[in-house]
Amino acid sequence: MTDPTLADWKRMYGALWRIRLFEAQVQRLAAAGEIPGFPHLSTGQEAVAVGVCSQLEREDLLFTSHRGHGHVLAKGSDLQATFAEILGRQTGLCRGRGGSMHLVDVANGVLGATGVVAGNLALAAGAAWAAQAQGGKNISVVFFGDGATGAGVLHETLNLAALWRLPVLFVCENNGVAEFTSREEHSKVKYESSFAAPYDIAAKTIDGNDLPTVWAAAHEAIETLRRGMGPYLLECMTFRMAGHYVGDSQRYRSKEDLAEIREKCPIERLKRHLLARGIEPEELDAISDLGKNDVLQAVERARAAPRPDPATVMNDVYRTPALAAIPG
C-alpha cells in the first residue's frame, strides 16, 4: 500500500467518527438498560484502531480485547450486525451468543474479542502459525491494553512468536490505566515495547492518538510481517476518554486528567491536520454528519431486529449433531 492520499485521510476521518458515534450509542443504550452486560468503550483510542486496521486485508486475522468495538468496525465489519450483537439480537454477528466482549466476524477476518485480559494473545500467535503453515501471506493482529502486561501469557507468547518467527502484530494500547489502577501502580515498566527486546522482537512506541503517526508505524510493522521477518510489537500511547465500563464514575481520575485527555482527542487532532492541509471545515462536518447518519440508521435497524429464539439456546455447543444432546 502506498501512502494515503487526501481522500484516504478523509475516509479515515470518517472511520474515526463512526467508531466514536457508534460507541456513544452503546453508551446511551447501555445507560438506558437496553444493552445487557457491561460494554467497554474505546473512546479516545480510535486512531489506533483505524491506523492499524485500515491497512489490513480481509483475510488478515484480527483478535482483540474486551475493548474491541473500534477494531472490529475499523476492520470493516458491518455497523448494523455489530450493533445488533452488542444488543444481543438474532441478526448480530454471533446471533446474540457473544455480545460486546465476544464479537466474532469470520467472513471479515475478525476471529474475536475476549473477556479475559491477555486471553487472546496466544490465540493470535496460533492463527499466525496456521497462516505460516499454510504458506499464506496473511498476518495476524492482536490488540491488548497495558493491563495485559501483568499476565504471564503475554511473555510466554512473545517468546513463542519470536522463536517460530510468527507473522503476528502485537498492538498494545497503552492507555495508562488497567481497569481502575494507574500504570504507575500496576507496573514498574514504563513502556511495553521494552518487553520486545529480550526476545529480539522489533518494536516501537508511538503517539497512538495521532493517526498519521499510527498509520506510518503500522505500515512499517505490517510490511515487516509480510516479508516473513517475524513478530512486531507496536505500542501506542493513548488515552481512554471513557471509564473502564459504561457507568464507571471514574472517581480515580482528576479533573485535570480528563481535561488533558479531551485536548488530545484523536479526532480533534486529525481535524487540525486536515484543516492545515486546506480542507474546508464544512467538508469535515459533512463527513462526520454522514458518519452519524450511518451509525444512527444502523442502530435503529439493529434495535428493530428480532431477539434470539430461546428454543435455539442449545445450538452450537458442539458442531457434531450427535453430541448436541448432552444433559446438563
Place this chain on the structure above:
Amino acid sequence: MQYTFIDILRRALDEELARDPTVHLLGEDVAAGGAFGVTRGLAQKHGSARVRNTPISEAAITGLATGAALCGLKPVLEIMFIDFATLSMDCLVNQTAKYRYMSGGQLAVPLVVRTQAGAAGGAAAQHSQSLEAWFIHVPGLIVVAPSTPAEAYGLLKSSIRLGEPVLFIEHKRLYAMKGELPEGGELPPIGRARIARPGTDVTVIAYSAMVQTALEAAQELAQHGISAEIIDLRTLLPLDMATIAASVVKTHRALIAHEAVRNGGVGAEIAARIGSDLFDELDGPVLRVGCPFAPIPFAPELERALLPGSADIVRAVREELRR
C-alpha cells in the same frame, strides 16, 4: 503383532499425520520423542514444521493450538502431565470450549489435547492426579479416557477427526500394556461406551486404567458366584447413559470405579443420573470406589495404601450382595 500403549499411540499419530496434512503435533519435547516416547521418530518422518517442540509455557501453547485450530490446522497438543493442564485451564475453559458457541457457530476448534494422568511409581502429588472431573463440567469440551492399546488407537484417531476440542487422557500405568491393533477398519465413535465383560449380577462402570482393575475384580467375583458386567466408558464427556441404562436394567445394581477422589468425581455424576433415571430398576444403592480424599503420596507403601484396587471393588460388591 503386539504393540505397547505408547507404540500404538505413535502409530495412530503417524497415520493421522500421513492422512491429513492439517494435522500438526506440538508440545514440550515432542520433536525429541516426548517425555514418554509417544512421538519418537515422527518429527524425522513428517518434518519439524509439523511436529514441533515448544517452550514450557502451557498457557501459551494451549492458546497457540486453539488459535491454529480456528484457522484450519488440526493440532494435537501434548500436555505432559494433566497436573500441568491447570496452566492451560484459562484457555481451555474460557476460550477453547466456548469459541464455537460464543461465535454463534461461525467457528469450530478441532483440537486434541493429549495428556497423561494417574498415579504410578512414586510420581507423587503433582504428577499423579486424576483431574478429569474438572473438565466434564465444561460445556463444549469432549473428554476421552481409553483403557487398552486397541481402544487408544481407535479413540485417538476418532478424536483427531471429530472436529471438536478433545481432552484425551492417557493413564501412565497403561503405557507399558501390550495389545493388538483393533480388527476391522472402523473407528470407535466418540460418546459410546463398550461392554468390556458381559455379566448379569452387577454393573461395574469404569474408565482408563480402572477398567483393567475392574476386570481383575470381575474374575475374583466370579469365584464367589457373582457375575459382574464391566462397562468401559471410553468417553467421559459425553457420558453414554444408554449403555449404562441397558446394563443396569439387566443387573439392577451399579458400582462406579475410578482412581480420582470420590468427592465431586465422575462417579458422582453417574450415580446421580442412575439414581434419577433408573431409580425403579435399582435393588440397592449405587456404589462408588475411588481414592480417599488426600493428595497422592510419594512413598510406595503410602501410594499403594491410597489407590483404589480390585480388592476395593470386590469388597464393595460382596458386602452389598452379601455373597
